[in-house]
Amino acid sequence: MALDLDDWQKVRDMAELLSPVVDGFKVGMRLFYRVGPKVWEFLRGKAEILFADLKLHDIPSTVAGGVRALVAQGVNLLNVHAAGGKAMLQAAVEAAAEEASLQGLPRPWLVAVTVLTSLDDISLREEVGIPEAVSQRVLAWARLARECGLDGVVASPLEVGLLRRELGEDFLLVTPGIRPASYPAGDQKRVATAAEALRAGADLLVVGRPIVASPDPLAAALAIRREMEEGDWFCAPKK
Numbered sequence: 001m002a003l004d005l006d007d008w009q010k011v012r013d014m015a016e017l018l019s020p021v022v023d024g025f026k027v028g029m030r031l032f033y034r035v036g037p038k039v040w041e042f043l044r045g046k047a048e049i050l051f052a053d054l055k056l057h058d059i060p061s062t063v064a065g066g067v068r069a070l071v072a073q074g075v076n077l078l079n080v081h082a083a084g085g086k087a088m089l090q091a092a093v094e095a096a097a098e099e100a101s102l103q104g105l106p107r108p109w110l111v112a113v114t115v116l117t118s119l120d121d122i123s124l125r126e127e128v129g130i131p132e133a134v135s136q137r138v139l140a141w142a143r144l145a146r147e148c149g150l151d152g153v154v155a156s157p158l159e160v161g162l163l164r165r166e167l168g169e170d171f172l173l174v175t176p177g178i179r180p181a182s183y184p185a186g187d188q189k190r191v192a193t194a195a196e197a198l199r200a201g202a203d204l205l206v207v208g209r210p211i212v213a214s215p216d217p218l219a220a221a222l223a224i225r226r227e228m229e230e231g232d233w234f235c236a237p238k239k
């Protein structure tokens with residue numbers, strides 16, 4: 001669940017409320033830039049996965065330093081942009097492993113952001129200047145990420161089937177762009193329901209506004225949880 005909120009008290013109330021229902025809390029730039037590392041201290045123990053969605057993208061040594069800082073803060077999932085290239089991705093992998101071992105922590109999952117779910121073929125080509133179809137660019141970046149030793153990628157549910165077929169089972173697929181049927185896409189361009197994403201082979205679903213912006217976040221989270229647990233795919237039941 002994406003804790004995309006500004007108010008620290010609201011964040012704490014939301015995390016307490018949803019801790020029994022969600023598997024992980026994702027903290028992105030909106031919250032992290034406001035409250036900083038204390039967010040992890042508060043969230044520790046409230047969910048299995050603490051995801052630092054800070055999408056690091058810089059020269060290799062700077063990204064390595066950022067990765068070390070986040071690993072030392074105890075997150076167990078973090079991401080960098082695949083567009084940073086091979087040396088940057090390799091530096092991130094090395095930094096994550098070294099810092100985890102220094103801190104006596106398990107190595108966190110490190111995944112690469114591919115094409116943001118707010119882009120489609122047209123915006124990728126005409127605004128970003130990448131001429132390939134989104135699915136082909138996502139696949140190419142996913143291959144690069146795997147070659148560099150990352151654990152997986154962030155991609156939309158629309159590419160998950162292709163990535164599973166091409167990259168196999170042992171590659172973590174993290175999918176934002178999850179929308180309950182008839183929920184507005186908003187600024188997202190590549191969306192699907194939780195059931196569709198899981199059926200295609202997603203490992204982790206990222207859900208923000210359908211829960212945080214709901215008048216009843218607990219009911220919204222429970223409805224998505226039910227959808228996740230009802231299908232013919234494996235979804236570990238939340239105890």
Ligand SMILES: O=c1ccn([C@@H]2O[C@H](COP(=O)(O)O)[C@@H](O)[C@H]2O)c(=O)[nH]1
Pocket residue numbers: 002004028053113115116117118154155176177178188206207208209210
């Ligand atoms: O390609 C990406 C990468 C990250 N995100 C993040 O996921 C959530 C989605 O929120 P919704 O409110 O469910 O749309 C948000 O924190 C994004 O920063 C993404 O959407 N797409």
